[in-house]
Amino acid sequence: MASLIPSEKISIVVEDDRTGLSITTLKRAIADNLFYNQGKFPTIASKNDYYLALAYTVRDRLVHHWLNTVQTYLKQEVKVVCYLSAEFLMGPHLNNNLINLGIESRIRQAVEELGLDFQELVDQEEEPGLGNGGxxxxxACYLDSMATLEIPAIGYGIRYEFGIFDQEIRDGWQVEITDKWLQYGNPWEIARPEYSVQVNLGGHTETYVDRDGNYRVRWLPDRVIKGIPYDTPIVGYQVNTANTLRLWKAEAIESFNFQTFNIGNYYGAVNEKIYSENITKVLYPNDEQLQGKQLRLEQQYFFVSCSLQDMIRLHLSTGNSLDTFDGKFAIQLNDTHPAIAIAELMRLLIDERFMDWEQAWSITEKSFGYTNHTLLPEALEKWSLELFNRLLPRHLEIIYEINRRFLDRVRIKYPQDNDKLARLSLIDETGARYVRMAHLACVGSHAINGVAELHTHLLQQTVLKDFYQLFPEKFSNKTNGVTPRRWMVLSNPRLTKLICSKIGDSWIKNLDELRKLEQFVDDSAFCQQWQQIKQEVKQDLAIRIRQRTGIIVNPNSLFDIQAKRIHEYKRQHLNALHIITLYNCLKQNPNLDVIPRTFIFGGKAAPGYWMAKLMIKLINSVGEIVNQDPDICDRMKVVFFPDYNVTNAQPIYPAADLSEQISTAGKEASGTGNMKFSLNGALTIGTLDGANVEIREEVGAENFFLFGLTAAEVQQLKTKGYNPRDYYNSNPQLKAAIDLINSGFFSHGDTELFKPLTESLLNYDPYLLFADYQSYIDCQKKVSQAFRDRANWTKMSILNVARMGKFSSDRAIKEYCRDIWNVAPVPIELEDLCPDGQ
Ligand code: T68
Structure with a gap:
């Protein structure tokens, strides 16, 4: 349909109030937004009204970046990265946008001149917790880097109405509270109902013969749902690029199902609406038994289908044919959660656009890349054929056909190897039958990657071994990275300022330049400033800890921090065993000269993961005893900081002296918290797991506290037969720690409370805590020794930061662009809509 708007006759005059950056204009704009958007007089406006007025003022200042970016991509018909992810853990937008737009100090000044407290307004923002963790x-870090590197990109995901739950700690236990992030409105998103699409579910398929005599299939679904896109701008750092995060919300096709309504079934009609909207209601917390959850598969298919239909619409809107689709889109699958996209693109091309199989398959393979994030067998997604067939009957047929053709090729290469065929098949037939999503992702993608060197290596040798033998050329490593904009500039302004005063600010875009700091390690004035800043941010965190938990901690003590999801493989309970061991030592030798330590934990447990919840209870119970024991004399404090999320993480990383990265070797795919801590000057105590290996390589073995078995040794020990009780019986310190827990000492005499945990360790210990215990304790002694020499510790801290350049998400994204996506930067020119008037 031709546009009804005589566009050449409409000229947009962008008002100064919406773009101007003078303090006077900014103040007027905030006041205007309060009045006209919030509908409030200043006298009765709440802090949240002021926050929203401020947020709209900032949003106004990025709209022309955003619209110009979108228009440039369309006009130049550039290749676009489509990052498909069931989760985007963005964190608060306001501060990040101010930094990336370079207007933080002006805005701060304007807000303060209005008599408002800037930080108080920033704190009003409810972060969109649309993800679980790493x-x-x-x-989110990759979206920031793509915008900063001027890479055309769209993030596609789900607009969950309720994100990850808020965590409260009551009586030492985790309590989950519904996250209502949308309750006061979201100023950063714009709904685009005009780009809504329809998604089918259920029903059956039938074949028919088209006019040219070809056999075709049509899907007759029994449910149709509407997907509405909500767009959020992703502003790059000091560039004009503002990319789009497009999240889909599910709604019923009509507000009411009129047929049902007309026959008098009002409640039935409303029910259908509720049923449809359920699809994007809530984020599933991971680690929960996701197996077989129909709604989870519905979520995955829903957002994938919406996103692919959106890409096809965009592609056709510029007059292109689908023959060139793979030249214009690079689609990255963030784990297997969106892997159904492979079957869906095939369906869209074949059934709806009448393309032949071979061409559709060639386009599909060239379009997709797949990133694996886990080796844990229980986390590999599979869906029962029964559920799959009930929900996505046409996709199951397509998957069977992909599998048939794939296995035919395998048979040629490995004749008579039925075991291999069974191992590679997209269908698991070892027991009840399942679709293996990782296999679909491998077969349908031209590139497969792990997220750290060790992880990629283990993928190739274990879970994806057969695929690696079959197509080694598809595999590569892409070690994760984090954005220095949020994880340094925003979260650690003091250190940022000090670094800039020495080496300028170009390291913010080119993190390798941090190397220049090495020349200052022997500059005592610099070292003193470095130490002073660490002290100040520790004091800040101490205040927050007191506010949140009532616990008073000593900012001069060693801040020993483990912040991440609570999971047995991450071994927060190994950390707890060290705390108990230290406690026992101090009780036996009350005058022992030890380095005072504050042990800080943060992290959520999946609501259904009982053992992880018990680990939280154990940490809090140990804290309760240790923190008030007069013999300890404040030489140890144990803190569980509640509700670990992006907002709370920001002041935590900069305050750490020691970063705990203590997973069983071979279990943590990469880790990214490890990078954030080290970037902020913490030293790491860690195993040779995930990206720890590469961090140690970069910062130097002498600046890293290594302990524990290697991944190969873990494997050997398990093969040989691991008996945790042997370690317990032969190690008096370990025995004392376990016995103290079992005695009820930490549980008001209840000897049963922690039994599930201690019994699991004594009888199975699947993550080898006991095997690594002594090595960990010894290493912690070295940490304490090293901390006594504060000058040398500071040097090690500076060297850690100076050598973290590799772990910028900018480096990671450049590698994806070069090796997988084949895309290049597209600079955005801004028409000067309105010069900054005074
Ligand atoms: C993490 N995975 C890895 N999964 O554990 C971590 N899983 O080592 C790595 O650094 C990070 O990915 C980034 O590569 C996860 O965070 C999940 O959150 C998840 C969510 C749903 C289902 C399964």
Whole structure:
């Protein structure tokens, strides 16, 4: 349909109030937005009204970046990266946008001149917690880097109405509170109902013969749902680029199902609306038994189908044919959660656009890349054929056909190897039958990557071994990275300022330049400033800890921090065993000269993961005893900082002296918290797991506290037969720690409370805590020794920061662009809509 708007006759005059950056204009704009957007007089406006007025003022100042970016991509018909992820853990937008736009100090001044407290307004923002942890946060860091590197990109995901739950600690236990992030409105998103699409579910398929005599299939679904896109701008750092995060919300096709309504079934009609909207209601907390959850598969298919339909619409809108689709889109699958996209693109091309199989398959393979984030067997996604067939009957047929053709090729290469065929098949037939999503992702993608060197290596040798033998050329490593904009400039302004005063600010875009700091390690004035800043941010965190938990901690003590999801493989309970061991030592030798330590934990447990919840209870119970024991004399404090999320993480990383990265070797795919801590000057105590290996390589073995078995040794020990009780019986310190827990000492005499945990360790210990215990304790002694020499510790801290350049998400994204996506930067020119008037 032709546009009804005589566009050449309409000229947009962008008002100064919406773009101007003088303090006077900014103040007027905030006041205007309060009045006209919030509908409030200043006298009765709440802090949140002021926050929203401020947020709209900032949003106004990025709209022309955003619209110009979109228009440039369309006009130049550039290749676009489509990052498909079921999770985007963005964190608060306001501060990040101010930094990337370079207007933080002006805005701060304007707000303060209005008599408002800037930080108080920033604190009003409810962060969109649309992710569980590392995987979702990685997607957010990658969006920041793509915008900063001027790479055309769209993030596609789900607009969950309720994100990850808020965590409260009551009586030492985790309590989950519904996250209502949208309750006061979201100023950063714009709904685009005009780009809504329809998604089918259920029903059956039938074949028919088209006019040319070809056999075709049509899907007759029994449910149709509407997907509405909500767009959020992603501003690059000091560039004109503002990319788009497009999240889909599910709604019923009509507000009411009129047929049902007309026959008098009002409640039935409303029910259908509720049923449809359920699809994007809530984020599933990971680690929960996701197996077989129909709604989870519905979520995955829903956002994938919406996103692919959107890409096809965009592609056709510029007059292109689908023959060139793979030249214009690079689609990255963030784990297997969106892997159904491979079957869906095939369906869209074949059934709806009448393309032949071979061409559709060639386009599909060239378009997709797949990133794996886990080796844990229980986390590899599979869906029962029964559920799959009930929900996505046409996709199951397509998957069977992909599998048939794939296995035919395998048979040629490995004749008569039925075991291999069974191992590679997209269908698991070892027991009840399942679709293996990782296999679909491998077969349908031209590139497969792990997220750290060790992880990629282990993928190739274990879970994806057969695929690696079959197509080694598809595999590569892409070690994760984090954005220095949020994880340094925003979260550690003091250190940022000091670094800039020495080496300028170009390291913010080119993190390798931090190397220049090495020349100052022997500059005592610089070292003193470095130490002073660490002290100040520790004091800040101490205040927050007191506010949140009532616990008073000593900012001069060693801040020993483990912040991440709570999971047995991450071994927060190994950390707890060290705390108990230290406690026992101090009780036996009350005058022992030890380095005072504050042990800080943060992290959520999946609501259904009982053992992880018990670990939280154990940490809090140990804290309760240790923190008030007069013999300890404040030489140890144990803190569980509640509700660990992006907002709370920001002041935590800069305050750490020691970063705990203590997963069983071979279990943590990469880790990214490890990078954030080290970038902010913490030293790491860690195993040779995930990206720890590469961090140690970069910062130097002498600046890293290494302990524990290697991944190969873990494997050997398990093969040989691991008996945790042997370690317990032969190690008096370990025995004393376990016995103290079992005695009820930390549980008001209840000897049963922690039994599930201690019994699991004594009888199975699947993550080898006991095997690594002594090595960990010894290493912690070295940490304490090293901390006594504060000058040398500071040097090690500076060297850690100076050598972290590799772990910028900018480096990671450049590698994806070069090796997988084949895309290049597209600079955005801004028409000067309105010069900055005074
Ligand atoms: C993490 N994975 C890895 N998964 O554990 C971590 N899983 O080592 C790595 O650094 C990070 O990904 C980024 O590569 C996750 O965070 C999930 O959150 C998840 C969510 C749903 C289902 C399964």
């Amino acid at each position: 995987l979702g946060r990685l997607a």
